[in-house]
Amino acid sequence: MAGTRPATPQAMFTRIAPRYDAVNSLLTLGGDKRLRRRAVRALDLRPGAEVLDIAAGTAEIGAALAAVYPLRLSYVAVDLNEQMLAVAARKFARLRRKRPSNDWQLALGSAESLDFPSSSFDAAVMCFALDDMDDPAAALAETVRVLRADGRFLLIELAMPDSPLLRNLLKLRLRLIRGVAAIAGMDSVAHMTREVELDRGVEHTLARCENAGLELESTARHLGGLVRAHVFRKRKGL
């Protein structure tokens, strides 16, 4: 399953930002929103918790938090891409009406050098983004640095299913989707299908996180195993 992941040009996110949420919902028939809501529940946040969403894009994780937690939260969405954050900013207007007691913040910046003090968040989330980064190890080290002692990290990633039969069926489907996407000029969809095919396996992801100082608490499968949501704790003593 080893393979070199294609680099994700920021230009692609700039171009698709206004349609990013709609394309995800269309491809998963709304399953992407459901899985984010189910995944954030596993963070088991307390009132007043401070949450950092790293490579937050259009802040769909913020929307999931607002849907699941009726308590006061502070949410910061950080991303490199101004257009993705512009969509998030428009979403915040709706989220502020829904959860007025929450604090909603945006920050333009890189996951590899987070502009936040050490030990300043109770939880961090990274959703469909680790393999888009130039330096995933640096991004994970930064995640650990900004988490408080005992802080939780939710990592949501695309993955190939475990069963060889399902894997082969999925590969055929992905090739078909890629062919249609190429004809329709939907390069972001074509890119996503390549990312799934080049998945290096869950063990690779878990080893990366463990090396950064994260201890696995739980893993949940979503969308028939195509998505994994791992919850980690910051290792004691870090």
Ligand SMILES: C[S@@+](CC[C@H](N)C(=O)[O-])C[C@H]1O[C@@H](n2cnc3c(N)ncnc32)[C@H](O)[C@@H]1O
């Ligand atoms: C596939 S989108 C995922 C967005 C969002 N997390 C979600 O749940 O849909 C990947 C995002 O990662 C961002 N990104 C990629 N590399 C980054 C980096 N080094 N630092 C911050 N954001 C980054 C991109 O700009 C893009 O918004």
